[in-house]
Amino acid sequence: MPGQANSLAGVLGDLRTNHYHGGLDIRTQQREGLAVHAAAEGYVYRVAVQGTGYGNVIYLRHPNGLTTVYGHLQKFGGKLGDYVRQEQYKKQSFTIDLYPEPGQFTYKKGEVMALSGNTGGSGGPHLHFEIRDSQNNYLNPLFFGFREIRDNTPPTFLNLALRPMTIESRVNGRFNRQAYKPVRQSNGSYRIPQTIRATGQVGLELHAYDLMSGTGFRYGLHCIEVKLDGREVFVYNMEKFPSLSTRDYNNLIDYRTEQETGTRFYKLYNPDGNIFDIFKTDNYQGKLQINDTLTHEVSIKIFDSFENWSQLSFSIRGESTGEAVQPATTETSPQYIQADAQDNILKVTAQGYRSPEPFANYYTERRRVQEEPAYFDNGSAVFLTDLRNYLPDSVQVGGRITPLSYKASIAPGKAATYDSDRWTIKFDTTSLFDTLHLAIRQNLNTLTINEPVIPLRHYIQVTYRPDGPVINKERTQVYRYNRGGYSFLGGTWQDDRVTFSTRELGTFILQTDTTPPSVNLVEHSRRQIRAYISDGMSGIDSFRALVNGEWVLMNYEYKTRYIWSEKLDESQPFEGELVLEVKDKAGNSTILRTEIAEPVVRKAPTRKRRR
Secondary structure, rough: OOOOOOOEEOOOHHHHHHHOOOOOEEOOOHHHHOOOEEEOOOOEEEEEEOOOOEEEEEEOOOOOOOOOEEEEEEEEOOHHHHHHHHHHHOOOOOOEEOOOOOOOOOEEEOEEEEEEEOOOOOOOEEEEEEEEEEOOEEEEEEEEEOOOOOOOOOOEEEEEEEEOOOOOOEOEEEEEEEEOEEOOOOOOEEEEEOEEEEEEEEEEEEEEOOOOOOOOEEEOOOEEEEEEEEEEEEEEEEOOOEHHHHHHHHHHOOOOHHOOOOOOOOEOOOOOOOOOOOOOEHHHHHEEEOOOOOOEEEEEEEEEOOEEEEEEEEEEOOOOOOOOOOOOOOOOOOEEEEEEEEEEEEEEEEEOOEEOOOOEEOOOOOOOOEEOEEEEEEEEEEEEEEEOOOOEEEEEOOOOOEEEEEEEOOOOOOEEEEOOOOOOOOEEOOOOOOOEEEEEEEOOEEEEEEEOOOOEEEEEEEEEEOOOOOOOHHHHHEEEOOOOEEEEEOOEEEOEEEEEEEEEOEEEEEEEEEOOOOOEEEEEEEOOOEEEOOOOOOOOEEEEEOOEEEEEEEEEEEOEEEEEEOOOOOOOOOOOOOOOEEOOOOOOOEEEEOOOOOOOOOOOOOOOOOO
């Protein structure tokens, strides 16, 4: 209730999958059905029902130009609820997005608009609350006077990573991202005990979170300040950000580490391709410049929205790169060759390689390029190549050859098409954050495009010709394989080629789904229709219920796979034949036909009294 002490499960700027969290998650004690009040006077600008995302959501526009958003609602109140249900019946659709006339539904400050719930993509009952400005930017609601929330707990440092940013850069003599565990001092500050050695341009990445008094949740940071020798080089400030650019978040965290480990690190520098206005940096975009052999002091200060803060300090000493070649008297072929690209730099590691004159041969269509090792590391020769100079299709070290499969370099910000006799990949102006050095491999019906650790800003369109047989094209479509699981992408066939769109890179495979969805009818009475629906492969695409040929609204909770009816007129009983059809994304359907029947109520057996 307004005015009563409460706590939050999320704040503006929490690091979530593919996006910053856009507002506050207000806890409802794991309950649904609590009254949701208008934050201020306004009219309903938009109201929607979604199977995922915000679920049932209200957008309330106010006289000052701001908009408040209320998500994951259980149900809309009064006339607004009647209006939404009538429109659902008119359009014969559960999901709906409506823009009522201004002033059609108005609320005064504190007036009840709806009941809290757990609809859409929520992870439990709560109210998602946002404040947006007239440009549709998310604003920090905690700056608008939430007296119900109290917090005096400072944020916490977990890990700090340093990443070489150019081909000449090193951290502790290596072209490796290296992570360190801060140690909390007796005065509450944090420090990395050892002095870190580095040279060239280095980027900092931070794993940290905020805490709040009385909760066990972890929250995003409001502000981060970085200083080098007392000079400010980087500031992150989460006061607002555009609601339509949330996927740009993938460029502002260490996406590779998030994909590989699930841990999210803030980038403490402004990366190429960023359009978010949430950083203040120096002339080097916040990247540290270590171009001498002196010892430098770095401090990082993190804040929450209540001005609680913590500080981390460490020392970084400059050093020269030293000799790259490690002499050897005999030739030893590498045990294996590992190739890994970081932005424009290709790093090739040849484990166990030794030679009096060590080198790697890079092959392109027209030439061979020979490179010396950049350095040796624990028995491995490490070669560094700038992919902006040339794109190799393979590399040879000693007696081993490894395919690299680079095809073309695709620049961001412009439409481009890579076309060959086997593959066509189309990029629009919004597809990329930065230059993509396109690498393609195909094995029968499986296509791999680069690696899943490279983020895309928006969709690319892919067309390819499978090498293996495809017997049932009507039910055969594209799935993305990642981390042991498959996600449906779809696709359309034209002759022997399939075309699909994706917002992620990685491995794509054709799968055939001929199994229809399952439907478990729980109740089909005069009062209500309830069922559980599921599909084990492509996923549920649509569902539709008819009673005596008349369309019936079925609500859907995808987290539990549960559907249930909601009548347009509650006084009218269901009578006659029920037809329930459920389709999956591969085009399979299950149609259930039955007569409306009252549920059988079994009486509990009576027990005879003993005398």
